Amino acid sequence: xxxxxxxxxxxxxxxxxxxxxxxxxxxxxxxxxxxxxxxxxxxxxxxxxxxxxxxxxxxxxxxxxxxxxxxxxxxxxxxxxxxxxxxxxxxxxxxxxxxxxxxxxxxxxxxxxxxxxxxxxxxxxxxxxxxxxxxxxxxxxxxxxxxxxxxxxxxxxxxxxxxxxxxxxxxxxxxxxxxxxxxxxxxxxxxxxxxxxxxxxxxxxxxxxxxxxxxxxxxxxxxxxxxxxxxxxxxxxxxxxxxxxxxxxxxxxxxxxxxxxxxxxxxxxxxxxxxxxxxxxxxxxxxxxxxxxxxxxxxxxxxxxxxxxxxxxxxxxxxxxxxxxxxxxxxxxxxxxxxxxxxxxxxxxxxxxxxxxxxxxxxxxxxxxxxx
Numbered sequence: 001x002x003x004x005x006x007x008x009x010x011x012x013x014x015x016x017x018x019x020x021x022x023x024x025x026x027x028x029x030x031x032x033x034x035x036x037x038x039x040x041x042x043x044x045x046x047x048x049x050x051x052x053x054x055x056x057x058x059x060x061x062x063x064x065x066x067x068x069x070x071x072x073x074x075x076x077x078x079x080x081x082x083x084x085x086x087x088x089x090x091x092x093x094x095x096x097x098x099x100x101x102x103x104x105x106x107x108x109x110x111x112x113x114x115x116x117x118x119x120x121x122x123x124x125x126x127x128x129x130x131x132x133x134x135x136x137x138x139x140x141x142x143x144x145x146x147x148x149x150x151x152x153x154x155x156x157x158x159x160x161x162x163x164x165x166x167x168x169x170x171x172x173x174x175x176x177x178x179x180x181x182x183x184x185x186x187x188x189x190x191x192x193x194x195x196x197x198x199x200x201x202x203x204x205x206x207x208x209x210x211x212x213x214x215x216x217x218x219x220x221x222x223x224x225x226x227x228x229x230x231x232x233x234x235x236x237x238x239x240x241x242x243x244x245x246x247x248x249x250x251x252x253x254x255x256x257x258x259x260x261x262x263x264x265x266x267x268x269x270x271x272x273x274x275x276x277x278x279x280x281x282x283x284x285x286x287x288x289x290x291x292x293x294x295x296x297x298x299x300x301x302x303x304x305x306x307x308x309x310x311x312x313x314x315x316x317x318x319x320x321x322x323x324x325x326x327x328x329x330x331x332x333x334x335x336x337x338x339x340x341x342x343x344x345x346x347x348x349x350x351x352x353x354x355x356x357x358x359x360x361x362x363x364x365x366x367x368x369x370x371x372x
Contacts, residue, residue, distance in 0.1 A: 027188065027210065028186055028187065028188050028207075028210065028211060028212060028214075029186070029187045029188075029206060029207070030184065030185070030186050030187075030206065030207040030214035030216045031184070031185050031187075031206050031216065032182065032183065032184045032185075032214075032216040032217050032219070032220040033183040033184075033185075033220070034220065035180045035181070035182075035220055035221070035223070035224035037224075037227065037228055037231070038178055038179075038180075038224075038228050039228075041231055052114070052115065052116065052117040053115055053116050053117070053124075053233075053243045054116075054117050054118075054119040054121075054122035054123070054124070054243055054244065054245045055110070055116055055117070055118060055119075055122050055124050055125070055126050055243070056118065056119070056120070056122045056124070056125045056126070056169075056367075056370050056371075056372065057107055057110055057118060057125075057126050057128070057367055057368070057370060058125060058126070058127045058128065058368070058369060058370025059102060059104070059106070059107070059128045059130070059368050059369075060127055060128065060129045060130075061102060063129070063131065064098070064102065065098060065132065067094050067098075068094060068097055068098060068132050068133065068134055068135050068158070069133065069134040069135070070134070070135050070137060071134055071135070071136050071137065072136075072137055092211075093211075093212050094135075096211055096212035096213045097132065097135055097158050097212055098132050099213065100132070100158070100184070100212070100213060100214050100217045100218075101130035101131070101132040101160055101162065101182070101217060101218075102130050103213075103214075103215055103217070103218045104364065104368060105215040105218040105219065106128060106218040106219075106221060106222050107364075107367055107368060109218070109219065109222040109226075110126075110222070113226070115226075115230075117280075118279070118367060118372070119245050119279075119280040119372075120248075120279060120280055120281060120371075120372040121245050121246040121247070121248050121249075121280065122169075122243075122244075122245055122246075123168060123169055123170050123242060123243065123244050123245070123246060124166055124167065124168065124169070124242055124243050125165075125166075125167040125169055125370055126164060126165070126166060126167075127164070127165040127167055127370065128162065128163075128164055128221075129162070129163040129164075129165065130160065130161075130162045130163075131160050131161050131162070131163075132158065132159075132160040133159050133160045133161070134158070134159050134160075135156060135157065135158050135159075136156070136157045136158075136159070137156055154187070154188040155185065155186070155187055155188075156185070156186045156188075157183070157184065157185045157186070158182075158184045158185075158186070159181070159182060159183060159184070160181075160182045161179055161180060161181050161182060162179070162180050162182060162217075162221045163177060163178065163179045163180075164177070164178040164179075164221075164225045164229075165177050166229070168242055170246070175239070175242065176229075176232065176239070178224075178225050178228055178229065180220075180221055180224050180225070182217055182220070182221065184214070184216065184217050186212060186214075245280075248280065248281070248282045249282070249297030249298050250282050250283075250284040250295050250296050250297050250298075251276065251281050251282060251283050251284065251296070251297070251298050251299070251300055251326075252283070252284055252285075252286045252296045252298075252299050252300065252329070253269065253272060253273055253276065253283055253300050253302075254299065254300070254301045254302065255268055255269040255272065255302040255305060256301070256302065256303050256304075256305065257305045257306065258304050258305060258306040259306060264307065264351075264355075265305070267351065267352060267355050268302070268305060268355050268358075268359070271352075271355050271356050271359045272302065272359050275356075275359045275360065275363060276300070279363060279372060281300075284296055296329045297328070297329060298326055298327065298328055298329060298335065299326070299327055299328075299329050300324065300325070300326050301324070301325045301326075301327070302322050302323070302324055303322065303323045303324075303325065304321070304322055304323050305320075305321070305322040306320070306321050306322070307319065307320045307321070316349060316350070316351070316354070317344070317349075317351055317354045317355075318343065318344070319341065319342060319343040319344070320340075320341075320342045320354065320355065320358040321339075321340065321341050321342075322339075322340055322358075323337070323338070323339050323340075324336075324337070324338045324339075324340065324362050325337045326371075335371070336366060336369070336371040336372075338362060338365050338366060338369075338371070340358065340361050340362050340365065342354075342357060342358035342361045344357065
């Protein structure tokens with residue numbers, strides 16, 4: 001009976017009702033449960049040496065799934081013959097749930113933590129390996145939520161795990177592995193529209209959004225890893241000794257444009273050079289003499305640099321494209337290669353700001369891949 005009533009309401013001729021419900025129910029609150037420590041801790045203060053820990057970061061996207069298993073749980077209200085074989089979750093929703101486990105938010109958490117420094121010559125690589133596993137969906141809540149005009153929120157849960165590997169790059173070995181189970185819940189409904197914008201003020205692990213995307217999963221994962229790693233470092237001096245920076249090679253920087261414009265090329269070269277220095281690269285100027293060339297260990301070459309402007313006139317830049325290649329100056333061995341296509345999200349940015357943001361995009365990609 002409830003199912004037939006649901007169908008009758010669904011077939012009614014009042015589309016504005018559904019427009020209203022859709023508008024106010026398209027509001028989500030996300031919560032990720034706290035992750036317990038990997039081991040029993042002694043409760044003593046972590047007397048870690050107060051120095052920055054040099055690391056490189058990598059989010060491993062090689063196992064990125066195309067979809068997640070969807071499970072239906074506890075259907076009581078509907079007759080067995082009316083139960084669908086699977087819930088209706090759109091491709092976009094499925095993709096959002098997957099990307100929650102691969103969010104670059106975790107890179108931001110490392111960068112904002114003064115305890116860590118992301119350096120291109122760090123000996124330790126932190127490799128992050130996410131694995132989203134399943135979504136659980138309760139159809140009974142869908143009906144109850146509908147008849148309450150979405151005041152009672154829909155509930156979906158996602159589960160997975162995230163593994164952090166500490167890799168000694170010089171020794172080429174994995175020295176520590178931390179694995180955490182993720183339990184994340186999404187609530188959707190009119191009540192979320194009313195209350196969820198205020199709830200995140202009291203917790204960093206609750207998000208308010210207009211879709212299934214959230215940062216709360218990666219925040220929880222970072223919190224757990226940071227807590228457990230610092231605990232281990234405070235009790236294992238030999239592990240702490242592995243966090244060091246190798247001798248930094250000398251780099252040269254060359255910028256080549258697809259179409260010649262000296263002013264733009266100069267601005268880009270200046271922004272790239274400043275960014276490289278701030279990231280720990282030792283940039284050495286090459287004046288064309290053999291003596292200066294012999295001091296260069298690695299070359300960074302920006303190739304096929306091009307840009308477009310909005311409209312036909314001399315207006316703001318709409319996008320910037322280029323290839324960045326780092327190679328050994330003597331053997332031509334390529335250390336990393338990255339193609340960047342940057343399109344500003346904001347409608348109006350100065351040329352300088354757009355260029356700086358396009359340079360930062362390169363470092364975001366290199367950091368995500370563990371190249372720097």
